[in-house]
Amino acid sequence: MASPGSGFWSFGSEDGSGDPENPGTARAWCQVAQKFTGGIGNKLCALLYGDAEKPSESGGSQPPRAPSRKAACACNQKPCSCPKADVNYAFLHATDLLPACDGERPTLAFLQDVMDILLQYVVKSFDRSTKVIDFHYPNELLQEYNWELADQPQNLEEILMHCQTTLKYAIKTGHPRYFNQLSTGLDMVGLAADWLTSTANTNMFTYEIAPVFVLLEYVTLKKMREIIGWPGGSGDGIFSPGGAISNMYAMLIARFKMFPEVKEKGMAAVPRLIAFTSEHSHFSLKKGAAALGIGTDSVILIKCDERGKMIPSDLERRILEAKQKGFVPFLVSATAGTTVYGAFDPLLAVADICKKYKIWMHVDAAWGGGLLMSRKHKWKLSGVERANSVTWNPHKMMGVPLQCSALLVREEGLMQSCNQMHASYLFQQDKHYDLSYDTGDKALQCGRHVDVFKLWLMWRAKGTTGFEAHIDKCLELAEYLYNIIKNREGYEMVFDGKPQHTNVCFWYVPPSLRVLEDNEERMSRLSKVAPVIKARMMEYGTTMVSYQPLGDKVNFFRMVISNPAATHQDIDFLIEEIERLGQDL
């Protein structure tokens, strides 16, 4: 813990005059904070009084340059005994840190100072009075600071400043009003686990170099398969770098299952293969087909109903059509939680069709998989247990830090046969332990980042019931939003009915458009509303929510809630903010 007086770097406001925007509150808060024992009071207080973001705000195109100084000890004990008082970063370089001789002391001081900067950012991230984003246009940002790489080293004072500056311009993805992506929020245990992962700095391909992490992957994937409903949690799987790659794996394995000769002979040796997925599915299915040499033309997009769910009869019709042409249907990818509408395809009906035509059933539950943790909502994925493979991204609805995406496969050994190349220099067969734990040869990657530990540690900390509570709360918040806006003046829902996931899709119609007839001109004007409101949100930095067109529907807002920090008040705020920023349009 920080020493009494161990300081955040305090640039600017060195006179302690406090938060210029709200000096009264800041001072009162600081008085409260000071009552905490030890360093936390100072730390919290420094958050209010010492503003690490100042140098660059005032810096213009100048890199921020405090006068060369000893480490910014803001200690109030004189004479100062802080270790920092003896560490002058202006004279230290990376070469003075470990493994340098006598490197322990500057290393501990430096890493602790980095940590102070990070802790300050973490606390700020959850503070509604801070901006979600301090927006700058790309050219501005490029010129605002010197980002260039040079021949000569910089000292550690400069390095610490770069850390602060980088965070100043970063998006606070943990901010309670950040709703922009399917992955939002910042989980403290997940963060701690990710720091540990970085510190362990290893690679997943063998048990030899990642013993614990390989076992934790084994344990965690098995648990996920149990939750999917595969008997005894049997099967296979891997953590991959994102849902798009997980989906590509599914396609790759499905193809191999049907035509193992494709591995050696390529697509030239097999008939024309066809994959089916809904028109609302994620673009990664097409991207995967392009990469795998299947071609995007061989991905048939199945029609959806008005709620964005795949229509099974259209699926069957298109399968028959493909077969009549002599093509071979090899994969159906159903979506459990579409990106925009949050729709769940009817998995049971899809499973019946896949069974009937002997087609690999994949479920892209990257976004919706989290609902399997909720007794209240898991029925939306009924039938997922009949899938041959499932993509499930804990970094989305379960709030695990980026990246954490799992591909689960029902049949054991298939991934290995599909991908193994038997590189003897990596996967020696005469090692002294059970080689079945060397997972590298079933991956497309050689080196593979440790993505499992943050999920595992969060799971221990929250329990399945903790994930359930988080998910139920997000779904409840989405329903709250839906209930407020469905009949509110100035809002139109993109589809009728209560959302199945946390996606709430709507247009905000400014007063000037409400009087117009529903014609092309109105559509054209409406299409410009969301982009302008979004741009203003980013410039004010108050909140972020995504918008997009879809099919014949012009730009609408897609609100999603996966952020554990969000509350009813934040939903209220969002609505008010949209109206504030859009009423003049």
Next chain:
Amino acid sequence: MASPGSGFWSFGSEDGSGDPENPGTARAWCQVAQKFTGGIGNKLCALLYGDAEKPSESGGSQPPRAPSRKAACACNQKPCSCPKADVNYAFLHATDLLPACDGERPTLAFLQDVMDILLQYVVKSFDRSTKVIDFHYPNELLQEYNWELADQPQNLEEILMHCQTTLKYAIKTGHPRYFNQLSTGLDMVGLAADWLTSTANTNMFTYEIAPVFVLLEYVTLKKMREIIGWPGGSGDGIFSPGGAISNMYAMLIARFKMFPEVKEKGMAAVPRLIAFTSEHSHFSLKKGAAALGIGTDSVILIKCDERGKMIPSDLERRILEAKQKGFVPFLVSATAGTTVYGAFDPLLAVADICKKYKIWMHVDAAWGGGLLMSRKHKWKLSGVERANSVTWNPHKMMGVPLQCSALLVREEGLMQSCNQMHASYLFQQDKHYDLSYDTGDKALQCGRHVDVFKLWLMWRAKGTTGFEAHIDKCLELAEYLYNIIKNREGYEMVFDGKPQHTNVCFWYVPPSLRVLEDNEERMSRLSKVAPVIKARMMEYGTTMVSYQPLGDKVNFFRMVISNPAATHQDIDFLIEEIERLGQDL
């Protein structure tokens, strides 16, 4: 900085009796450490006296359980004013941390305690008296601790223990005697940057949600292209999840450049494509060909000379052979730094051949790319500037934490055309900033981890000259090893001559084999030597180095040096250790 007395968790040895293995040294060290002002003295001292690894060593199948207690404040001030003294983790759960109301204080305490655990691990990693690995067989490790996931949450005391236990069983990849992989070492600035990346917790696909990181990727890739030698650093590129994926990108883009219709029509629409790479190249080329629907049979392995370099005349012969069969050569992947021998293919000769036959030239410099930073060694990659694409993994020779792999492409815009799917819900075309910074649509991934920041920050801290010094030092150490063993009794070099990279490949021949004739029996016995020595190394935990067979050569050691912590003494140690562990075989 840590407060005076802010403690590491001190399990066991609470009586301060010190390091049982070496109590005198530990006590002396501790006395020195205490002279440091502030908390560092205590911290260093706690490293010696409080052994965080103890609980699990004694725990057997029981999860380690200290009696329920307040946070392990090891403060020597009584009455204790450490903030930890008021934080009882046994009664706290993840739900008490931010964003919970009043969550700041437990959050700061918890994260600081995690950080203390990590700092302790960092310092231990560089301590030659600690083990590189505390080896357990998979089944042992599965039973040694309860790793299972449950419905109910665990308290934060348990979570902190899991962090300690995980690190106890982790490999110390930064240890000066860890030589097992191409990626070794633990850079302090890189580590700090990776912690920051975790804290920022965002995704690379748009400028909107990763403004600074997207710009830093732009700046860094441009710099890398300049160093490769492409005029003005022009071109394209991306950080991808590892060298295997970078190589797959190269193959994908090369195919698209020649036959853009493959994106829609698949491999069925194009003639049979052939890729060429050396028999010593990385297995990812074949893996990529299998995935992309090209097929492993269409990857022709070109013969290497005795040093592992591709023979250009054989390349040309095989290209002609393929053309005569009506196949279309579309890619040559030359290797700059092979995995086992560290060989550099003759890039200029390969470039001439690629030019003559109009074939895409890729250079897999995942391992050797770092040498471009060295004025002394970069000649080994002469001709790389003529490549169409280059894989370069800063996480290998440049010591950047895992993962950090770049694919650089000479022609701008090609990646985008090859991979874009125009998903309007992600890459809105009516945003208010310059969309050329939205890099997501040129990637195969959708979500993409921020891999650039650690490289960028290290580059600022070391400068190009710092990387150069590191690389020159590693090469010098490899030469030192080579010079010692080339004529030493009991060693046989796998290939003659000074290593070009840091790979030194050799057999250790135990005394009992030195007298045998060079026949099959000797080979068979020799093949068992390296695996046994390696197993013993791991069980003692003293060092780790890799071994493998290659072609008709039985198991030999492949020593590689990328670890900035390694010294001449560590090389001496390795030799002695091999002899100690192998002399009875």
